[in-house]
Amino acid sequence: MSVTAPTTLSPAQAARQERLSLLAKADPAQLTALWAGTGLAPAHADLRPPEIGTVMVRGRAGAVGAAFNLGEMTVTRCTLRLDGGAVGHGTVQGRDKGAARIVALIDALFEAGEGAALEDGVLAPLRATAEARRETRARKAAATRVEFFTMVRGEG
Amino acid sequence: MYVAVKGGERAIDNAHAWLAEERRGDTDIAELSLAQIREQLALAVNRVMAEGSLYDPDLAALAIKQARGDLIEAVFLIRAYRTTLPRFGASTPVDTGAMDCDRRISATFKDLPGGQILGPTFDYTHRLLDFALAAEGNTPESAPQAEADPKPKPHVTEFLAREDLIQPELPKAAAPVDLTEGRFVLPEMERRHQAGLFREETPRDLTREPLDLPSDRSLKLQALTRGDEGFVLSMAYSTQRGYGRNHPFVGELRVGRVPVEVDIPELGFAIEVGEVQLTECETVNQFLGSKSEPPQFTRGYGLVFGHSERKAISMALVDRAMRWEELGEDDTGAPAQDTEFVLYHCDNVQATGFLEHIKLPHYVDFQSELELIRRIRAEALAGKAAPQPEAAE
Known part of the structure; x- marks a missing residue:
């Protein structure tokens, strides 16, 4: 995780940040399947129905200098309230409205203190998938690590 | 000054229908899926995302398919789509x-x-055509792996x-x-x-x-x-x-x-x-x-x-x-x-927009140029035959 954590973030906020960051990057098909597997369908009302938009991605000149606008990426967001009153916010990469709603529902369930079942049913498998994907790429990259040797001119 | 034209609706509709058919090509050959473009033409998808200025591989794949592989046309489609989306905010600069x-x-x-x-990487390849790729159905072996370096x-x-x-x-x-x-x-x-x-x-x-x-x-x-x-x-x-x-x-x-x-x-x-x-x-x-x-x-x-x-x-x-x-x-x-x-x-969208617009009807502009050239040419020729006295000024 590279999210900057202001010192003021409470443990509950830090957990929510990690959770939402994981869900935002999940493959929508896997997220949808895992959610369906929980059998949950909490009654809720939309505060902001799923909406597709963009976020301007910024970089820095020379990686550390002045910020500049690199280009946009698509995101979908959704905010809803469970009948019990808990509010959930979902943002996902891409244009899957269903996935944004699922993330908002998961966020709201955690806010309502009913997240425990989701930890094993949804979050753990997503975490495992993300980690395995990252690990595989890192292992393939490591296999292409190269040592160059400088030839001395005039030799051989 | 550009003066618009109208008419030609049926011809335009028919041209677009033919374009759709040509885009599909020979129907005995399987149609390309967006997932195929996204996965197997990834660098084309990347270029369309970079120049379209919108990171969304599926949309870029769709644009490439719709543009028949014309990447600048695909970039144009992505730029046009982008303008229809609300912007929710900006990221902190990526690390x-x-x-x-x-x-x-x-x-x-x-x-x-x-x-x-x-x-x-393509570096260190010999840039020889690999005819093995011409045959379908050969899945490459998985790339070798080594212990990941967390440093x-x-x-x-x-x-x-x-x-x-x-x-x-x-x-x-x-x-x-x-x-x-x-x-x-x-x-x-x-x-x-x-x-x-x-x-x-x-x-x-x-x-x-x-x-x-x-x-x-x-x-x-x-x-x-x-x-x-x-x-x-x-x-x-x-x-x-x-x-x-x-x-x-x-x-x-x-x-x-x-x-x-x-x-x-x-x-x-x-x-x-x-x-x-x-x-x-x-x-x-x-x-x-x-x-x-x-x-x-x-x-x-x-x-x-x-x-x-x-x-x-x-x-x-x-x-x-x-x-x-x-x-x-x-x-x-x-x-x-x-x-x-x-x-x-x-910017290739600006460039191609201005460049390609000159193939659209410019009949009125050209008509005025034509009349101008006819007139001054006639004057010039007449002048040669019988030089005007300077006093005409």
Whole structure:
């Protein structure tokens, strides 16, 4: 995780940040399947129905200098309230409205203190998938690590 | 003046129907799926995302399919779609130093901390056509794996900066820092930045305001990263051939994925809303000093969506060429040093829009030109036959 954590973030906020960051990057098909597997369908009302938009991605000149606008990426967001009153916010990469709603529902369930079942049913498998994907790429990259040797001119 | 035409609706509809048929091609051959384009023509998808200035591989694949593989047409489709979407905000600048690198090489240091990683590269291939690919159904074996290296991969320019051998890069303050001019106050600026004592300037955005000159470096970098790969490549190549020579070394080239972090006001903190693949190139350029700057290395910077090395390196070279004024170098009159020329001509959607419009009906304009030419030609010929006396004036 590279999210900057202001010192003021409470443990509950830090957990929510990690959770939402994981869900935002999940493959929508896997997220949808895992959610369906929980059998949950909490009654809720939309505060902001799923909406597709963009976020301007910024970089820095020379990686550390002045910020500049690199280009946009698509995101979908959704905010809803469970009948019990808990509010959930979902943002996902891409244009899957269903996935944004699922993330908002998961966020709201955690806010309502009913997240425990989701930890094993949804979050753990997503975490495992993300980690395995990252690990595989890192292992393939490591296999292409190269040592160059400088030839001395005039030799051989 | 352009005068519009009307009519031709049926012919246009029929032309579009035929276009759809031609797009599909021979129906005995399986139709391309978006997933096939996304997975197997990934570099075309990357180019469309970079120049379309919208990171969404599925949309780029759709645009490529709709454009029959015409990548500039696909970029145009993506730009048009982008304008229909609301913008929710901007990310905090991505931290490329923490990138999960698929590839990371340096042409300046062979033993750099974190190591050199070739990654999936065309480099060192022999550029011989591989006829085995012409046969379908051969899935390549999985690539070999080795133990992953968790060590951080700091930027090469960081080592040079530690020795004060390279021109420093700092975030831009929203308000001028109340210090005397020049680079020798930079340590103090850095200290203030680290202490959170200055608010950072919001970078200007080409997509929200017309391109206005003089431009700052942020605006130039935005224009270059979404600029046409061919144009930026040629400009960069011209600097290598001597038109605004700036002696670049590829200090580092890295390709990998970084998370994109956005502040969510409803939550009161930032979350990662996604992950993007980026290619970053940092050049280290020879610089013997000028009236305002001591001898040191200087930098050019390229950062592009997707795996796009040619574009990232080109961007870094052109960025460096356009910095001549800031570094107190001479304007040699080279095209790549001409910011106005580069920025106004690097966008392929603008360029193709203006270029291709001239094939549309211009009957009235041309009619007036035709009449003009007829008249002055007749006058000229008549004049030759019987010269008018000067007194006619």
